[in-house]
Amino acid sequence: MNRRKAIARILLFGGAGAAIAGGASYYHFNKKPDLLDLDQYVPLIAELAEVIIPETDTPGAKSAGVHDFIVTMIRDCSSRKVQNRFLYGLEDVASYARTQYNKSFVHCSKEDKAAIVAHFExxxxxxxxxxxxxxxxxxxxxFFMTLKKYTVMGYCTSMQGATRAMAYEYIPGRYQGCIPLQPGQRCWATE
Structure with missing residues (x-):
């Protein structure tokens, strides 16, 4: 066999293998997701959101109801790709917590939850x-970019996030493009 034919066959089989792998992963992310599985992950989503925005002197993401917002956004406002990646990401978090800490993410300590979230970030x-x-x-x-984006969006638009965590003025006055914050002042929800 001459060298040219051998190299051409190697390139052909390599290219075919790459095309098959790419097509399989493309199908994997574009197939119709089973959104009924999303309901079983609501406690996990709530805990993940709480790690991102924890409760301090202001309400956390869980008490603001961000998990319901995330589920609604994934179910009703996201593309198939985002829905599939989000569901696969939730499965990855659940299995990672089980293998590394021998318990579900919901039952892990705060430090373990923070370590798991840092790993996925x-x-x-x-x-x-x-x-x-x-x-x-x-x-x-x-997965994590979607989770973080929807967590922040849901928290900042929730009643508790906008009124108790940020400064909220029900009827704002004039528009000011840049307002300096005073020491200890919260960011504005309306201006």
Whole structure:
């Protein structure tokens, strides 16, 4: 066998393998998700949101009802790619907590929950440059980016988040583009 034919066959089989793997992962993220599974993950979503925005002297994400907002956004306002990635991410968090800590995420200590969330935050960082753009376009945002985005959005638009965690003025006066904050003052929800 001559070298040219051998190299051509290697490239052909390598390219075919890459195309099959890419097609399988593309199908994996674009198939119709089973959104009924989302209901069983509501306690996990609530705990994950609480780790992102914990309760201090202001209400946390769980008491603001952010988990219901996240479920609604995933179910009604997200594409199939985002729904599938979110469901696979929840499965990954549940299985990671079981393998690393021998208990469910909900029953882990605060330190263990923070370590698990830090692991998934580090894991979900997007690639740099062109590969990151292609990955984001083909597969959507990562699980943790979606979770974080919807947690912050849900908290800032909730009644408790807007009124008790941020300064809220029911009827704002004139528009001011830049308002300096005083020491100890909360950020504005309306201005």
């Amino acid at each position: 580090k894991k979900s960082r997007p690639w740099e440059g062109l590969m990151g753009k292609i990955s984001s376009r083909l597969f959507g945002d990562s």
